[in-house]
Amino acid sequence: MGEPSALLHGFSAVLSLTHLLLMFTGILLGLVIGVLPGLGGASAMAIALPLTISLPPASAVILISCVYWGALFAGAIAAILRNAPREPWSVATTFDGHPLAQQGLGAKALAAAFTASFAGASFAAILLTLLGPAFASFAAGFGPPEFFAVYLLVFCGFVGLGQGSPSKAIASMMLGFALAVVGGDAATGQLRMTFGLATMARGFDFLVVAMGLFGIGGVLWAMGERPALRSKRARMTPRIVLQTWAEWPRYWATSLRGGLLGCALGIVPGGVTAASYMSYAIAQRLSVEGKKFGSGQMEGVVAPETAVHAAGASALLPVLALGVPTTTATAILVGGLLLWGVQPGPLIFVEQKDLVWGLVASAYLGNLAAFMLALTCLPLFAKLLRVPFAVFAPVVVVACAIGAYTVRHEIFDVWLMLGFGIVGYVLKKLDYPLTPLVLALILGDRVEASFRESMVLSQGSPLVFFSSGLSAALTALALTMLLWPLVAKVMRAREAAKAP
Amino acid sequence: MSGSPDASRGISTRRVEIATALGLFCIGALAVFDSLRLGAAWTSDGPPAGYFPFYIGSILCLCAGLRLLRARADEVSGPKRLTSTAGGRRVLRVLVASIVYVCVIELIGFYVASAIYFAVCLHGLGRRGRAASIGIGSAVMAAIFLLFEVGLAVPLYQGLWNPLGFLGY
Numbered sequence: 042m043g044e045p046s047a048l049l050h051g052f053s054a055v056l057s058l059t060h061l062l063l064m065f066t067g068i069l070l071g072l073v074i075g076v077l078p079g080l081g082g083a084s085a086m087a088i089a090l091p092l093t094i095s096l097p098p099a100s101a102v103i104l105i106s107c108v109y110w111g112a113l114f115a116g117a118i119a120a121i122l123r124n125a126p127r128e129p130w131s132v133a134t135t136f137d138g139h140p141l142a143q144q145g146l147g148a149k150a151l152a153a154a155f156t157a158s159f160a161g162a163s164f165a166a167i168l169l170t171l172l173g174p175a176f177a178s179f180a181a182g183f184g185p186p187e188f189f190a191v192y193l194l195v196f197c198g199f200v201g202l203g204q205g206s207p208s209k210a211i212a213s214m215m216l217g218f219a220l221a222v223v224g225g226d227a228a229t230g231q232l233r234m235t236f237g238l239a240t241m242a243r244g245f246d247f248l249v250v251a252m253g254l255f256g257i258g259g260v261l262w263a264m265g266e267r268p269a270l271r272s273k274r275a276r277m278t279p280r281i282v283l284q285t286w287a288e289w290p291r292y293w294a295t296s297l298r299g300g301l302l303g304c305a306l307g308i309v310p311g312g313v314t315a316a317s318y319m320s321y322a323i324a325q326r327l328s329v330e331g332k333k334f335g336s337g338q339m340e341g342v343v344a345p346e347t348a349v350h351a352a353g354a355s356a357l358l359p360v361l362a363l364g365v366p367t368t369t370a371t372a373i374l375v376g377g378l379l380l381w382g383v384q385p386g387p388l389i390f391v392e393q394k395d396l397v398w399g400l401v402a403s404a405y406l407g408n409l410a411a412f413m414l415a416l417t418c419l420p421l422f423a424k425l426l427r428v429p430f431a432v433f434a435p436v437v438v439v440a441c442a443i444g445a446y447t448v449r450h451e452i453f454d455v456w457l458m459l460g461f462g463i464v465g466y467v468l469k470k471l472d473y474p475l476t477p478l479v480l481a482l483i484l485g486d487r488v489e490a491s492f493r494e495s496m497v498l499s500q501g502s503p504l505v506f507f508s509s510g511l512s513a514a515l516t517a518l519a520l521t522m523l524l525w526p527l528v529a530k531v532m533r534a535r536e537a538a539k540a541p
Numbered sequence: 542m543s544g545s546p547d548a549s550r551g552i553s554t555r556r557v558e559i560a561t562a563l564g565l566f567c568i569g570a571l572a573v574f575d576s577l578r579l580g581a582a583w584t585s586d587g588p589p590a591g592y593f594p595f596y597i598g599s600i601l602c603l604c605a606g607l608r609l610l611r612a613r614a615d616e617v618s619g620p621k622r623l624t625s626t627a628g629g630r631r632v633l634r635v636l637v638a639s640i641v642y643v644c645v646i647e648l649i650g651f652y653v654a655s656a657i658y659f660a661v662c663l664h665g666l667g668r669r670g671r672a673a674s675i676g677i678g679s680a681v682m683a684a685i686f687l688l689f690e691v692g693l694a695v696p697l698y699q700g701l702w703n704p705l706g707f708l709g710y
Contacts, residue, residue: 095693208604208611212565215601219572222594231590234575257639264635265628431666436681438639439655442646443685447695455643463636470623471554471561489593496592501583 048170051398055103055406063096063104064403068411071111072418076119076425077433078263081127082112083369083479084255088437090248090377091444098381099395103403105377109370110162110407113353114415117154117346118422122147129204130314130349133321137334137341144337148277151419152285153339154346157296159412161347164300165307165354166404169361173390173401176362180387185494186505188363190515192488193506194522195365198310199477201522206472213468214477220245221485228493240453247376247483249445253458254475255369256441258465263430265466277419292343295324299344303351308359310367310476313352320348354404361397362387365484369476376483551622552629558612566605572598638662650700656682 054060067089074085089108093101116131121138134154141150183191196214200207223234224244235241289296299320306312306319324344325334334341357374359365364385366372378385383393390397415422445458468475481488499505507513573581576591576598583592624632638661645654660678663669669677689695 091695092693095695208607212601212604212608215597215604216565216568218597219568219594219601222572222597226590228588229590231579233579233590233594234572236571236575261632261635265624265632429668432663432669434635434666435659435662438635438642439658439681439685442639442643442655443651443689443697446651446698447689450698452643452647452698455646459639459643462639466632467557467561471558473561492593493588496583497587501588 047394047398048401050395051400051402052406054099054395054399055402060100060103060399063100064107064407064410065414067104067107068111068114068407068414071108071113072115072118072411072415072422073111073425074108074437075112075115075127076422077437078119078125078127078266078430080255080259080263080437081116082109083251083373084259084437085109085112086370086373086377087248087251087255088440088444090373090380091447093377093381094447096381098378098383098393099399101377101381102374102396102400103407105374106400106403107407107411109353109374110403110411111414112370113162113350114155114158114411115422116349117151117158117342118415118419119426121150121154121342122423123426128314130317130345130352132314133317133345134342134349136321137336137338140335140337141339141342146337148281148419149285150339150342152277152282152416153292154342155412155415156285156289157292157299157343157346158350159408160296161300161303161350161352162354162404162408164347165304165351166401166408168304168355169358169401169404173358173361173397176358177387177390180363183363183387183511184509185491185498186508186512187515189488189491189495190506190512190519191363191365192484192491194515194519195310195359195367196477196481197519197522198367199474199480201525202309202311202315203474204311204314205474207526209471209473210477213473213475214481217478217481218485218488220250220478221482222489227486227490243449245457245482246448246454247479248380248448249454249458250461250482251373251376251479252441252444253461254465254468254479256437256444257459257462258469258475260430260434260437261462261466262469264434265470277416282416288339292340295320295328295340295344296347298323298327299347300351303348303353304355306348307352307355308367313349313356313368316348316352317345320344350408354408357400357404360385361389361400364389364487366480369479372476372480372483376479379483551625554621554623555612557623559609562605562608562612566602566609569598569601569603569605573602574598634666638665646698646700648700649702651697652682652686652699654700655685 055064070089071082071085074080074088075082085108086105089105093104096104116126116128117134120126120131120134121142124135124139126132126135138150138154141147199210199214203210223241224232225242226233232242302320303316306316321341321344324340325331328340330338330340356368356371359367360371360375364375366375375385383396441458442455445454446452448454465475495505506516572594576595579591580589581591581595642654642658645657656678659681660674663677664671664674689697
């Protein structure tokens with residue numbers, strides 16, 4: 042079955058009544074949770090995952106991916122109307138989006154943001170359709186050293202490309218790996234880090250940890266900060282939408298650049314945020330109105346939003362081709378695949394055609410539906426911004442408690458989830474990045490397996506990671522990224538010393 | 542991060558940084574300790590069970606040590622206070638309410654405990670009227686029951702004393 046017919050099959054699967062219902066449920070969940078403070082796409086996906094336990098994998102993936110699309114659209118609403126970005130990649134949208142809302146052009150800014158988002162996601166979905174199978178068939182030839190080198194590159198990427206402290210990023214990922222090794226060792230069958238406790242023998246389930254870190258942690262954060270409830274009003278009318286679309290040809294170059302940049306950066310760790318800032322900066326430099334950026338330029342909204350959605354959708358490429366997530370949301374998607382009994386990796390295109398093409402089709406249809414819902418139900422989501430968070434807090438706590446329980450039907454997991462909520466709150470307040478932690482917890486077993494298999498191949502020599510051209514290049518790039526913050530610091534110190 | 546007027550008072554970021562670094566160091570040390578018990582050195586059979594966790598624990602100890610040194614030297618970035626006193630109180634209130642909620646789940650199960658938790662939170666934190674809070678709590682309980690017990694066929698914990706036992710569930 043070629044890609045076009047497989048994609049058509051995916052479309053027909055998504056267009057069934059049950060899947061359409063799941064699609065709209067997912068998008069609504071994503072849009073609602075996505076606008077709430079302290080939460081975001083990852084929290085929305087973690088909260089929705091327990092609902093998929095009794096669903097077939099092909100249906101579950103549609104629900105979860107649509108939560109993701111919905112949450113991505115929700116980011117623009119909070120950023121533009123309230124100047125309160127829910128995710129780091131929405132910050133660039135506030136630069137011109139909020140000034141537009143202050144000038145009474147909030148609805149127009151949102152119409153442009155939603156259109157840009159849809160354009161970016163569609164662009165990346167086309168790329169996913171064309172490149173996904175080719176990437177997967179290329180990755181099918183990878184051995185353990187190549188896989189370990191890819192994992193190393195992803196984790197070192199968080200250190201080299203991350204915005205915060207490198208030691209905090211490394212500590213966060215090591216904590217994730219330490220949690221992943223708790224329980225039975227797959228290779229030897231020995232129990233590790235259980236210290237004789239029976240409850241520890243089963244290890245830490247990623248869903249329990251993710252709901253604690255993002256769900257409860259997010260609630261505690263939002264309650265502590267108590268964000269202001271001031272938000273600009275926006276009344277979306279068909280006239281405003283049509284007017285924005287009529288002006289769209291003016292932004293085609295900005296939108297195309299954002300889409301390309303997003304697709305390229307979406308596959309690397311931290312790439313979504315980088316894409317939003319870079320797209321904004323390039324648009325500012327190339328625009329004839331560049332000097333007016335920051336005071337309410339529509340191009341300043343279109344540029345980051347196209348890039349963010351293109352990056353968000355293209356982040357699915359490494360997941361489908363390699364089984365390697367690079368963002369928190371895609372890490373939760375990988376955790377979901379494992380929960381549904383699907384092994385992510387290059388063979389997924391062969392073994393789980395319905396699931397993969399359903400996911401790709403949902404990237405087209407889910408984004409279209411999210412676009413329409415965001416445009417038509419904007420007043421409802423804008424109203425949510427003015428409701429005190431204390432009203433939503435119990436909903437999230439109850440959803441997380443039920444979710445944690447349904448994983449293994451153990452109340453102990455609910456306590457564990459609460460504990461990770463406190464950990465998540467503290468780490469978030471101290472600027473420890475949570476994505477490497479979750480990624481390490483989910484990928485821990487596979488990283489260890491590829492590391493051990495590689496070392497067995499070489500009888501304990503780490504030079505195995507330089508044995509083939511590909512693994513050598515990936516390992517060298519990974520090590521460069523790991524050392525980059527140190528090199529940059531030395532360079533900055535030298536420049537400062539030279540300066541008079 | 543905190544924009545509250547009493548942001549000058551509250552929990553010190555530096556202290557929490559130190560406590561977090563110490564906690565991470567302990568986890569790393571536990572990983573190293575357990576790896577040494579299982580065997581962390583290369584053997585003729587290949588890597589033993591403690592081979593990989595040994596490196597993880599060691600790197601975690603190293604990073605935590607670095608964070609500890611930074612925090613002790615007061616090189617903490619960001620605000621001096623982790624949260625204002627009022628913010629800390631709000632966090633604690635939600636946290637205590639959630640802990641009590643899970644204790645109540647243990648006793649009377651998810652459905653009734655969730656209804657009570659909702660009503661109490663809406664009334665206490667959300668400043669909603671008593672009748673509205675009880676009404677919303679009951680509606681949420683019915684929704685959770687219908688979704689999980691009936692719709693998804695995923696039975697939730699009924700507690701040591703099941704108040705909904707008379708329904709046949």
